[in-house]
Amino acid sequence: MPSDFAVFLGQMMRRPTEVVAIAPSSNAVARRMTEGLDRIQGPIVEIGPGTGSFTKAILERGVAPERLTLMEMNPVFCETLRQKFPGVTVLNRPAQEIEQIGLTGIGAVISGVPVLARPQIQREVVGRALRVMAAKGEFVQITYSPGAPISDQMQAELGVSVEKRATVWANLPPARVFVFRRIQH
Numbered sequence: 001m002p003s004d005f006a007v008f009l010g011q012m013m014r015r016p017t018e019v020v021a022i023a024p025s026s027n028a029v030a031r032r033m034t035e036g037l038d039r040i041q042g043p044i045v046e047i048g049p050g051t052g053s054f055t056k057a058i059l060e061r062g063v064a065p066e067r068l069t070l071m072e073m074n075p076v077f078c079e080t081l082r083q084k085f086p087g088v089t090v091l092n093r094p095a096q097e098i099e100q101i102g103l104t105g106i107g108a109v110i111s112g113v114p115v116l117a118r119p120q121i122q123r124e125v126v127g128r129a130l131r132v133m134a135a136k137g138e139f140v141q142i143t144y145s146p147g148a149p150i151s152d153q154m155q156a157e158l159g160v161s162v163e164k165r166a167t168v169w170a171n172l173p174p175a176r177v178f179v180f181r182r183i184q185h
């Protein structure tokens with residue numbers, strides 16, 4: 001079987017606007033992306049899993065495979081994910097369709113989907129996810145930007161607060177982890 005890096009690089013060259021990164025995320029980022037998942041109730045959805053760096057870490061947090069659904073638009077990555085993670089639901093569908101997969105009360109969304117400077121994708125991916133998440137659910141987003149990947153204006157439009165959880169230097173390139181939560185009224 002080719003290495004994750006080889007599969008990732010191959011797909012990055014074929015579909016650069018979707019894959020965006022040059023290598024799978026490091027274990028250090030995966031640990032910060034999945035922090036606290038052991039305390040979260042309900043289904044967990046990972047969007048844009050690629051070759052599964054975060055998937056592996058989610059399962060290592062003790063999440064049962066049956067609770068985890070992956071939404072990945074690249075069919076080559078989906079095939080890799082199915083082989084590596086038996087028992088996990090792998091959907092070859094865009095994250096924009098999260099309202100149509102039959103899940104509600106989602107406890108956490110772990111996102112590798114590139115949202116930075118893409119307002120339409122922010123509305124379609126983050127906005128729609130919030131509608132099927134539990135009231136106190138967490139949307140965890142990786143970005144390479146030092147600041148929040150969604151603007152203050154977009155935060156207001158979506159009704160979310162944004163917390164910076166981590167900067168991880170041990171990644172190529174260095175990564176940041178942000179958490180979006182619905183503002184409670």
Ligand SMILES: C[S@@+](CC[C@H](N)C(=O)[O-])C[C@H]1O[C@@H](n2cnc3c(N)ncnc32)[C@H](O)[C@@H]1O
Binds near residue numbers: 048054072074111142
């Ligand atoms: C930067 S890579 C991250 C991969 C993996 N999470 C990691 O950190 O190694 C972005 C991933 O998101 C996927 N992707 C991009 N847009 C997507 C969308 N709208 N819905 C689902 N997956 C998407 C790409 O195919 C790719 O696997």
